[in-house]
Amino acid sequence: MKEAIFGTMTGILGAGGLLAGDFEAPVMLMGGDEPVRVDSPGYAAPCWADVTGDGHKDLLVGQFSGGKIRVYPGDADGKLGKGDFLKAGSEVASVPGVW
Ligand SMILES: [Ca+2]
Numbered sequence: 509m510k511e512a513i514f515g516t517m518t519g520i521l522g523a524g525g526l527l528a529g530d531f532e533a534p535v536m537l538m539g540g541d542e543p544v545r546v547d548s549p550g551y552a553a554p555c556w557a558d559v560t561g562d563g564h565k566d567l568l569v570g571q572f573s574g575g576k577i578r579v580y581p582g583d584a585d586g587k588l589g590k591g592d593f594l595k596a597g598s599e600v601a602s603v604p605g606v607w
Pocket of ligand 1: 561562
């Protein structure tokens, strides 16, 4: 069974041409007119989710040192708007227990 799975995966990867050298060049993501940045020390765990509820995925970027999450709203063209901290009601939300 392991051989069959490995053989299938190898065939898919080989047929699709997915090799380590096939990555596209990196690009700077823009949130509105400003680059999307990660606060020091990193560990931002970026992810996509529609938190604004408009049907377009938004980019969420965590702030390890303060426990906040910045949301860059996505639009229908795949562009991102200016980032702002995720709020719970009118308060900036944060994850407790983070450095
Ligand atoms: Ca959205």
